[in-house]
Amino acid sequence: MRNFIAFIKHFRNVLIFALLQGIALSLYFTFVQFPRTQYLTTAASIQGSILEARNGITKHFNLSKNNVRLQKENIELLEELPKSFIKLEGKLVKIDDTLHRQQYEYIPGIIINSTHSKRENYFTLNIGSSQGIKRGMGVFSTNGIVGVIHNTSEHYAVIKTCLTKKLNTSIMLEKTGQQGFLEWDGVNARKGSMTGVSNDLKIKKWAKVVTRGGGGIFPRGLPVGKISRVEVVEGESLWDLTMIFAEDFRKVQNVYIIKNLLLDEQRDIEKQTDYEDQE
Amino acid sequence: MNKLLKNSLRFVLFLLVQTLILNQIEIGFGIQLMIYPLFIMLLSFDTGVLSLLAISFTLGICIDAFSNTFGLHTSSLLVFSFLRPVIFKLFDTREGYDLLLEPTVLNMGNGWFIKSFGSLLLIHHFWFYLLEMFKLNDMGYVLEKTVYSLPLSFFLCVLLQYLFVNKQYTK
Numbered sequence: 001m002r003n004f005i006a007f008i009k010h011f012r013n014v015l016i017f018a019l020l021q022g023i024a025l026s027l028y029f030t031f032v033q034f035p036r037t038q039y040l041t042t043a044a045s046i047q048g049s050i051l052e053a054r055n056g057i058t059k060h061f062n063l064s065k066n067n068v069r070l071q072k073e074n075i076e077l078l079e080e081l082p083k084s085f086i087k088l089e090g091k092l093v094k095i096d097d098t099l100h101r102q103q104y105e106y107i108p109g110i111i112i113n114s115t116h117s118k119r120e121n122y123f124t125l126n127i128g129s130s131q132g133i134k135r136g137m138g139v140f141s142t143n144g145i146v147g148v149i150h151n152t153s154e155h156y157a158v159i160k161t162c163l164t165k166k167l168n169t170s171i172m173l174e175k176t177g178q179q180g181f182l183e184w185d186g187v188n189a190r191k192g193s194m195t196g197v198s199n200d201l202k203i204k205k206w207a208k209v210v211t212r213g214g215g216g217i218f219p220r221g222l223p224v225g226k227i228s229r230v231e232v233v234e235g236e237s238l239w240d241l242t243m244i245f246a247e248d249f250r251k252v253q254n255v256y257i258i259k260n261l262l263l264d265e266q267r268d269i270e271k272q273t274d275y276e277d278q279e
Numbered sequence: 280m281n282k283l284l285k286n287s288l289r290f291v292l293f294l295l296v297q298t299l300i301l302n303q304i305e306i307g308f309g310i311q312l313m314i315y316p317l318f319i320m321l322l323s324f325d326t327g328v329l330s331l332l333a334i335s336f337t338l339g340i341c342i343d344a345f346s347n348t349f350g351l352h353t354s355s356l357l358v359f360s361f362l363r364p365v366i367f368k369l370f371d372t373r374e375g376y377d378l379l380l381e382p383t384v385l386n387m388g389n390g391w392f393i394k395s396f397g398s399l400l401l402i403h404h405f406w407f408y409l410l411e412m413f414k415l416n417d418m419g420y421v422l423e424k425t426v427y428s429l430p431l432s433f434f435l436c437v438l439l440q441y442l443f444v445n446k447q448y449t450k
Contacts, residue, residue: 013328017361020336024353028410031349040344047345054299115302115346117309119411122347158347186412187309187420250305 041151041158042113042124048156051124055112059253066253073142104219106256107131109139111159116189116250121163123147125255128155136217138169138258144223144246145169145211146255162224163189163249169217171224174208176201180241182224189249192225194241203230209243216263286322290338293318298345309424310431315342315352316403317436319360320396321444325378328364335360355407359399370395384437385446397433404429 027040042051113124127133129152139146139159147161148169160167163184171194172179180197194209207227213220225243233240260266293315301312319335339353346352367376370391376382384392408421408428 013332013361016329016332017357020332021354021357024336024339024350024357025410027343027350028348028354040340040349041347042345044344050299051345058303115305117305117307117311118348120348124347186417 042122043128043151043153043156043158045153045155048112048124048126048153051113052126052156055110055126059110062251062253065251069142070254103260103262105259105261107133107259109133109157109255109257111253111255114249114252116163119186120165121161121249122150123159123161125149125157125159125257126155127257128152128157130154132259133157133257137260138217139255140218140222140258141247141252141255143248143252144225145218146247146249146252148217149257159255161249162192162245162247168215170212170214171209172212173197173203173227174210174221176203176207178203179212190244191228192243192245194227194243195238197239197241199232199237199239203227203239203241205230216260216266218258282323289318289321290334294338294341294345297342302346306431308427309420310428311424312428312435313352313404313407313432314436314439316356316359316400317396317439319356319363320399320436321381321383321440323379323381324367324376328361331360331363332357351407351410354410355403358406359403362399362402366395366399380447381444383444383446384440385444392437396436400433400436401425401429404432 031040042048107127109125109127111123112126115121123146125133125139133149133152135149135152137149139149145162147159147164147167149157150160151158162182165184165186167182167184169182170179171182178197178201180194182192183195184192197203205227209224209227211218211220211222211224213222223246225245227241228244229242231240231242232238297313297315301314304312306312315338318338319331322331322334335356336353339356340350342348342352342356343350367382372391380386382392382395384396404425405421408424412421
């Protein structure tokens with residue numbers, strides 16, 4: 001009897017351990033797929049405000065570098081303004097354009113927390129749903145794409161970055177248009193890989209990789225990286241492509257969030273075709 | 280000082296230092312500095328397994344909430360605290376432990392501390408990286424990360440104790 005009680009006592013610890021461990025593991029595996037609440041991420045208001053306070057100090061470390069980047073971007077935009085062109089013909093009249101309608105709007109944001117050495121890296125953003133940020137929106141910076149919004153709260157948001165196992169974004173080679181998927185092996189924050197490209201066409205080194213823009217998350221043609229190594233996957237007719245990211249994720253601070261004004265329309269029509277296929 | 284007050288203060292300090300400072304230090308080679316297991320280690324010898332588990336679950340969840348790891352730190356800290364009594368029994372000194380003491384490096388000596396905390400931290404780190412990669416054919420990389428991070432984390436933990444913790448005397 002004494003042994004039995006001792007056994008139960010011993011067993012109780014293991015039971016509690018298994019229970020708590022089960023909670024932790026199920027949290028881990030479900031959150032990576034789909035976050036149900038924002039309380040356990042940095043999007044929650046307590047964590048967000050503490051991280052923002054810390055960022056108030058640390059943002060100054062990279063200030064001069066970021067200023068140079070923003071200045072460069074400003075110059076590029078200034079060069080496209082009408083006042084920086086000389087009028088060649090005096091008779092031209094500006095006509096209200098009805099052929100082009102705005103599809104994408106950009107919301108500026110600042111990254112207040114980031115990691116780069118984990119297997120799955122998430123960045124925290126200083127704006128949230130009250131500024132119109134929603135799950136699934138694309139994020140990019142001056143040099144290239146950064147990631148997709150994973151989770152939002154009222155004032156903060158968490159970005160799933162390119163530095164995760166697989167960011168479900170279709171990308172393509174700029175010149176030839178072959179498409180593939182973006183993956184990251186978790187080793188080097190500068191290098192990612194492009195998978196699913198069939199090896200029937202030759203690929204040049206340093207070919208540019210851009211977003212394909214099919215899913216309505218990113219517009220077509222945002223830079224992703226450059227192919228740095230081309231190898232054949234053994235036993236399959238696929239290329240194993242390594243690329244250097246256009247953006248250095250260790251330094252990025254100022255980003256833009258993409259709001260696709262026609263996304264609902266695209267989703268609606270895609271849903272209709274799906275529905276018809278089923279019947 | 281009141282024991283509860285002291286430990287609550289330590290809890291907050293460990294949480295803030297880990298999440299706001301150490302999580303931001305990126306050395307490269309996949310090295311992450313993790314000192315929060317030291318908090319569980321420093322709880323006195325008479326702390327029971329159940330309270331160890333409860334405390335480590337709370338601390339782990341807090342750290343996870345700040346670093347977007349959704350339960351990774353919690354899981355490895357639970358393993359750490361579950362094995363703490365087992366390892367302590369394994370490396371028992373001849374005259375047994377003074378139950379009121381805290382198992383710091385100053386109280387217990389270098390040899391004992393390296394043996395017990397070293398092996399606990401090794402298990403903690405290995406479990407952490409194994410779950411993080413979750414792929415058996417990346418085993419080499421898991422081991423590499425563990426081997427690189429472990430000495431740095433351990434050294435930092437010892438240094439912190441020499442700097443901030445005083446030696447306890449009992450009659």
